[in-house]
Amino acid sequence: xxxxxxVFHISDKAHEGQVREAASILxxxxxxxxxxxxxxxxGADARNEKAVMQIFEAKGRPADNPLIVHVDSKExxxxxVRAVPDKASILMEVFWPGPLTLIMERKEIVPDVTTGGLDTxxxxxxxxxIALELIKCAGMPIAAPSANLSGKxxxxxxxxxxxxxxxxxxALIDGGEVSIGVESTxxxxxxxxxxxxxxxxxxKEELEKYIGEVKVAYDDKIHxxxxxxxxxxxxxxxxxxxxxVILIEGEHNNVVPRIKELIDDFSLxxxxxxxxxxxxSKSEFPAHLLYSIGNKDKPEQAAKHLFFGLRYLDERKVDVxxxxxxxxxxxxxxxxxNRVRKAADMIIKV
Ligand code: TXA
Ligand code: MG
Numbered sequence: 001x002x003x004x005x006x007v008f009h010i011s012d013k014a015h016e017g018q019v020r021e022a023a024s025i026l027x028x029x030x031x032x033x034x035x036x037x038x039x040x041x042x043g044a045d046a047r048n049e050k051a052v053m054q055i056f057e058a059k060g061r062p063a064d065n066p067l068i069v070h071v072d073s074k075e076x077x078x079x080x081v082r083a084v085p086d087k088a089s090i091l092m093e094v095f096w097p098g099p100l101t102l103i104m105e106r107k108e109i110v111p112d113v114t115t116g117g118l119d120t121x122x123x124x125x126x127x128x129x130i131a132l133e134l135i136k137c138a139g140m141p142i143a144a145p146s147a148n149l150s151g152k153x154x155x156x157x158x159x160x161x162x163x164x165x166x167x168x169x170x171a172l173i174d175g176g177e178v179s180i181g182v183e184s185t186x187x188x189x190x191x192x193x194x195x196x197x198x199x200x201x202x203x204k205e206e207l208e209k210y211i212g213e214v215k216v217a218y219d220d221k222i223h224x225x226x227x228x229x230x231x232x233x234x235x236x237x238x239x240x241x242x243x244x245v246i247l248i249e250g251e252h253n254n255v256v257p258r259i260k261e262l263i264d265d266f267s268l269x270x271x272x273x274x275x276x277x278x279x280x281s282k283s284e285f286p287a288h289l290l291y292s293i294g295n296k297d298k299p300e301q302a303a304k305h306l307f308f309g310l311r312y313l314d315e316r317k318v319d320v321x322x323x324x325x326x327x328x329x330x331x332x333x334x335x336x337x338n339r340v341r342k343a344a345d346m347i348i349k350v
Contacts (some may be wrong), residue, residue: 002167003167003168003169003170004167005162005165005167005168005169005171005172006170006171006172006178006194007158007162007168007171007172007174008021008022008171008172008173008174009011009174009275010130010173010174010176012173013299014231015130016133017131018034018173019130019133019134019137019173020137020221021171022034022134022137022138022171022173023134023137023139025043025136025140025170025171025275026043026051026134026138026140026142027045027140028044028107028140029044029045029048029050029051029054030044030051030054030170030171031043031044031051031054031169031170031171032044032060032134032169032170032171032173033147033155033158033161033165033171033172033173034130034131034132034134034144034172034173034174034175035124035128035131035158035173035174035176035178036070036126036127036128036144036178037098037099037127037128037131037179037180038044038099038126038178038180038181038182038183038201039066039079039146039147039154039178039180039181039182039183039307040146040147040154040155040156040158040160040161040178041070041131041142041145041146041147042055042144042145042146042147042161042165043070043124043134043142043143043144044142044143044144044152044171045138045140045141045142045143045264046069046080046110046140046141046142046143047109047111047114047140047141048111048113049111049113052067052113052114052143052233054113054169055143055144055145056067056068056113057168058168058169059145059147059148059149059283060106060149060151060163061145062150062232063113063116064116064117064232065116065145065232065233066114066116066118066122066232067114067115067116067122067140067143067144067145068101068122068123068124068128068143068144068145068184068186069110069114069121069122069124069142069143070123070124070125070126070131070135070141070142070143070144070318071123071124071125071135071141071142072125072132072135072136072350074089074093074096074125076094076135076141076208077092077123077125079107079109079110079141080106080107080110080121080122080123080141081104081105081106081107081123082104082105082106082107082203083104083105083133083191084104084233085104085189086300087194087211087212088102088104088189088194089191090210090211091187091189091207091210094126094210095160095189095202095307096124096125096204097125097126097127097132097347098124098125098126098127098178098185098302099124099126099183099184099185099200099201099202100124100184100185100200100202101124101134101184101185101186101187101198102121102122102123102124102187102189103120103121103122103123103186103187103188103189103190103197104121104123104189105119105120105121106118106119106120106121106212107191108170109234109340110141114143116232117322120188120190121188123141124184125273126194126347127270128175128178128179128335130173130175130250134173144326146183147160147161147163147169147172148160148161148165149165150237151240152164152240152241153239153240153241153306153307153310153311153343154182154183154239154307155307156177156178156181156210156307156308157177157178157216157303157308158172158173158174158175158176160307160308160311178206178304178306179304180201180300180303180332180333181303181304181306181307182201182303182306182307182335182336182339183200183303184198184200184202185198185199185200185201185202185203185207186198186231187207187214188201188217188230188231188264191213191215193213194207194211194214194215195214195216195217195230195335196214196216196217196218196234196336197217197218197230197231197234198218198231198234198335198338199218199333199334199335199338200332200335201303201332201335202305203331203332204216205332211268211293217230217231217287218231218234218338220337220338220341220342221341221342224256227292238342239307239310239339239340239342240342240343241310241311241313241314241321241343242314243274243313243314243317243318243319243320243321244263244285244319244320244321244345244346245310245320245321245323245340245343245344245345245346246320246321246322246323246344246345246346246347246348247325247341247344247346247347248262248322248323248325248326248348249322249325249326249337249346249347249349249350250325250326250328250349250350251326251350252278252280252281252296254350255281255326255350256281256323256324257283258348258350259275259277259281259284259285259322259324260284262322263275263285263288263322266319266320270319271319271320271324272289272317272318272319273288273289273318273319273320273321274290274313274316274318274320274321274322275288275289275290275291275313275321275322275324276290276291276293276295276296276306276309276310276313276321276322276323276324277290277291277292277324278292278296278302278326278327279292279294279295279296280295280322280323280326281296282324283296289313289316289318291305291308291309291312292305292309292328293306293312293324293327294327295327296326296327296328297327297328298327298328299327299328299329299330299331299332299333299336300304300331300332302327302333302336303332303333303335306339306340307339310334310343323340323344325337325340333347
């Protein structure tokens with residue numbers, strides 16, 4: 001199924017024509033990758049079974065892992081769901097457009113392939129301008145998982161998308177680097193007390209300010225294939241580059257010497273290491289191959305750089321990526337820890 005992937009480069013000016021062309025590919029049942037504020041998504045018409053199946057094929061995604069449907073407004077969302085619980089309605093008003101995905105009971109118009117056979121559907125209104133224009137112009141709900149090969153780190157640039165999916169999708173809109181860098185918060189609104197299935201930029205505390213108690217229904221582990229989980233995505237390997245990943249969690253002063261020990265161990269075994277470090281740790285490893293995930297007290301920087309850094313070091317063919325886990329676990333930092341713990345082959349607490 002080799003495809004000729006068209007790339008639309010978008011500058012700030014005159015891009016309506018390109019968005020229109022991309023929208024017509026979607027209307028014809030094709031697949032188009034596009035930027036959102038979180039990560040790049042791989043889109044297709046959420047109502048069209050054949051189109052949605054191409055997403056699963058391109059990504060190599062397990063068929064029981066449901067997709068998020070992207071719409072342009074609360075009104076468009078109403079066409080997809082049976083009812084909007086009061087608390088969901090409040091969250092829509094406060095956080096849409098933005099990095100929050102709500103799970104509600106689906107209407108028939110959303111086919112089984114899109115929801116992995118579940119009776120619920122995940123919906124969000126993205127904040128990215130190009131994404132919104134594309135949805136409006138295509139005039140449809142767009143099903144879009146992250147635009148990476150299944151199991152790989154999510155793409156934060158158009159180059160990442162091409163490196164995974166070139167020749168496997170019909171088109172890509174290159175809108176530059178995304179602004180957030182980790183995927184949306186996913187919250188299940190079908191239970192009396194809503195439950196977070198995936199952490200993201202919008203934290204439990206922020207959600208609770210508006211709707212009261214919210215449960216946490218995720219953890220940072222990969223669950224066995226046989227287990228029944230609330231969000232099928234919890235069962236699958238995630239965010240993992242080809243290289244091995246070791247995460248060292250703790251205070252800066254404890255993490256740095258442990259990284260030094262590991263580097264020595266691996267060099268004795270002739271294994272090439274790459275480092276994903278905070279700005280504060282960088283100067284301790286002057287000659288080493290490294291990528292900075294930013295200031296340890298600014299977890300939004302780690303969010304923006306985590307997937308980029310994993311891919312950057314992976315491309316340099318290291319055997320092991322050592323991640324400096326001394327950045328703050330507050331707010332979006334929680335989501336970053338969730339992703340990097342899932343990517344890690346080993347976690348060391350110091
Ligand atoms: O930020 C994002 O959410 C990005 C951008 C492109 O919007 N999308 C994204 O999609 O991360 P994806 O497919 O990579 O992750 C969707 C997650 C998966 O873990 C999936 O299992 C869960 O949402 N999910 C989707 N529909 C669900 C449903 N009906 N019930 C439970 N979990 C669901
Ligand atoms: Mg994904």
